[in-house]
Each structure stands twice: as C-alpha cells, then as structure tokens.
Amino acid sequence: MYSPPPSDDDAKRMAAALMRAAAMLGATVHGPQVWGWHGRTLSHRANHPEHGASWLRLLSVPEQKAGGKLWEGTERAHAALPAVRKPTLHALHDHAGDGYAYRTELTAYVDEPVLSPDPVLRQELNLTxxxxxxxxxxxxxxxxxxxxxxxxxxxxxxxxxxxxxxxxxxxxxxxxxxxxxxxxxxxxxxxxxxxxxxxxxxxxxxxxxxxxxxxxxxxxxxxxxxxxxxxxxxxxxxxxxxxxxxxxxxxxxxxxxxxxxxxxxxxxxxxx
Incomplete structure (x- = not known):
C-alpha cells in the first residue's frame, strides 16, 4: 500500500537523497512527504525558479538494478505519448551512493484532486x-x-x-x-x-x-x-x-x- 518503507533507515536515506536531488535540480521542496507503493518511491511538492509549481518524485533501487522499464517509464512516456494528458516532464537527475541508485523526476504539478487516495475505490464518484x-x-x-x-x-x-x-x-x-x-x-x-x-x-x-x-x-x-x-x-x-x-x-x-x-x-x- 501507499506507506513509508518498513525500515526507518530506508525512509531517512530516501528523504536525504530527494533533498540532494532537489538541490541539484534547483527546486525547493515544501509540504508533506508522499510515499508510493510500499515505500518504493518518495515524492514532494516543489517550486522551481523556471518551471514554477512542480512535483519531485524519487525512485530508489539497489545500485545493480538501476535502469530498465520502471526506471525509464516516465522519460519514455514523455517522448512517446505527447498528446496524452499527463504531467509534463521538466528534468531528470540520477545519482548513486551507499549501494543504491536514485532517479528523481521533476514534473509539472497537477493541481487536480485524484479520484481516490489509493487504488481501491471505496466511495462512489459522479463522473461526467x-x-x-x-x-x-x-x-x-x-x-x-x-x-x-x-x-x-x-x-x-x-x-x-x-x-x-x-x-x-x-x-x-x-x-x-x-x-x-x-x-x-x-x-x-x-x-x-x-x-x-x-x-x-x-x-x-x-x-x-x-x-x-x-x-x-x-x-x-x-x-x-x-x-x-x-x-x-x-x-x-x-x-x-x-x-x-x-x-x-x-x-x-x-x-x-x-x-x-x-x-x-x-x-x-x-x-x-
């Protein structure tokens, strides 16, 4: 589910990696942490001097597993599907350390509520x-x-x-x-x-x-x-x-x- 990693050390490691990436990308983070599926990703709202309201999303994997489908999905979707409604990708930052590789994506912030806080829909929606x-x-x-x-x-x-x-x-x-x-x-x-x-x-x-x-x-x-x-x-x-x-x-x-x-x-x- 959407939650921090089971290990506090992993949560602190990923938070520090996101802050390093934010500095390299020139973004200033604010607001609460947003964890992905079983703590595999960490995201934050951010401001960027060129791009304005933005979203930073960090993916963490063991260093030997860097690359591949999940690693490059956002980047390749940006190139292959320009007509689809999705967040605009502004920049990427990759770095590694202590046995882990990190990819951080800087995308446009989408100021629209999601339909549900998690994948299982539990409340009825009025979809137009x-x-x-x-x-x-x-x-x-x-x-x-x-x-x-x-x-x-x-x-x-x-x-x-x-x-x-x-x-x-x-x-x-x-x-x-x-x-x-x-x-x-x-x-x-x-x-x-x-x-x-x-x-x-x-x-x-x-x-x-x-x-x-x-x-x-x-x-x-x-x-x-x-x-x-x-x-x-x-x-x-x-x-x-x-x-x-x-x-x-x-x-x-x-x-x-x-x-x-x-x-x-x-x-x-x-x-x-």
Whole structure:
C-alpha cells in the first residue's frame, strides 16, 4: 500500500537523497512527504525558479538494478505519448551512493484532486460525460502507440491465472499499448493520468478492466464504468483482460494488499 518503507533507515536515506536531488535540480521542496507503493518511491511538492509549481518524485533501487522499464517509464512516456494528458516532464537527475541508485523526476504539478487516495475505490464518484470522453480518447491514443515495452507478459499470465483464479490461462491474441496501472489513484478529476513507470504492451482492454475491477467496492461507479465501456468489457478480449487483472489483484491480495476486495474479485472471476 501507499506507506513509508518498513525500515526507518530506508525512509531517512530516501528523504536525504530527494533533498540532494532537489538541490541539484534547483527546486525547493515544501509540504508533506508522499510515499508510493510500499515505500518504493518518495515524492514532494516543489517550486522551481523556471518551471514554477512542480512535483519531485524519487525512485530508489539497489545500485545493480538501476535502469530498465520502471526506471525509464516516465522519460519514455514523455517522448512517446505527447498528446496524452499527463504531467509534463521538466528534468531528470540520477545519482548513486551507499549501494543504491536514485532517479528523481521533476514534473509539472497537477493541481487536480485524484479520484481516490489509493487504488481501491471505496466511495462512489459522479463522473461526467466529458470526463469519460477524455478518458476514452486517452485510452485510444495509448492503445495505438507502438512500443517495445511490456506491461504484462504472457509467461506471467500462463503461470498466475491458473494459480490465483483456478481458470485456464488464456493465450493472448491481441496486445495493445497500455498505461499498466490505470486506477482511481492515478486518475484526476480533470482526467489527467499519473504514474507512467509501468506502461507497455498488455492484453487488449487491460487498462479499463483494471479501473473497473478496482471500483468493485463502489458498485454504482463500477456499473457506470461498465456502461461506458460495455462493448469492450463484454467482448471476448475484455473478458480475458478482466481475468488477467483479477489474477494480478488476487496475487497482490495474497501478499496482504486490499483483502476486502477479494470476494468481489472471486465473483468477477466466476463471470469471466
């Protein structure tokens, strides 16, 4: 979940690394710390003399694991998806020390509330037709983007779907580019899409299947999402995407995340 690292030493190490990066980028941080999934990232609001209101986000990994998909996701999304509503990337800063590598991204601050403080949607939303129209355009643009990145692998699907759903693993016939983490905590009320580290190829319909699945504790909103995207979600490809997302979230639940969602996930699997 969104929380500091289990170790206070790691939290202090990352906070110090972010402050060093802020100084190198010429940014002044303010406001509270914002931790990412299980304390893997640390973010802060910031001011920048050239770019104004900004957002600093620091990713920390063991030094030998620097680089790769998660490391470069924001940078490559900035280049590959210029028409999509997302924070503008202003600058990057990489440094290493004490066995860890750090990448800090300086992006524009998006002054729009997110739909939910965490991925699982627990309160009903009043999403407008205009919001859905923007999201539909966004998803179409992403899906049509050529990429060599991978968000979900067939090898993982072949292993995880039987293990966590009890259903046979599908062989994916249609792969589209996807955001890869398309849930209410990464979507704003202005339909801006945040957190681009994991984007890449995924089963067709994967993004909207994820938004719909994470919304199951808000049934009216889930039903609204389904109505807006019924042609996709009710298709064969959409059913496969739902099954894959359910496997992913059930795997996450097996590790202690969002256990309250598990019964709804099981019910969705039975309908896939």
């Amino acid at each position: 037709d205009a919001w859905f129209a923007t999201i539909r355009t966004t998803l179409s643009t992403i899906a049509a983007t050529p990429t060599d990145r991978t968000a979900v692998r067939q090898e993982w699907i072949s292993r995880a779907v039987p293990e966590y759903t009890g259903q046979p693993a599908p062989q994916i016939q249609h792969w589209d580019c996807a955001h890869g983490d398309f849930h209410a905590a990464n979507l704003t009320q202005g339909a801006t899409l945040l957190d681009w580290e994991g984007w890449g190829l995924a089963p067709r319909g994967y993004d909207i299947a994820m938004l719909y699945t994470y919304a199951q504790l808000a049934p009216a909103t889930a039903a609204h999402i389904h109505r807006e995207f019924a042609p996709l979600l009710d298709s064969a490809a959409g059913g496969t995407a739902l099954l894959v997302v359910c496997a992913e979230l059930l795997q996450s639940a097996s590790r202690g995340d969002h256990p309250e969602l598990t019964p709804r996930l099981r019910a969705l699997v039975d309908r896939c």
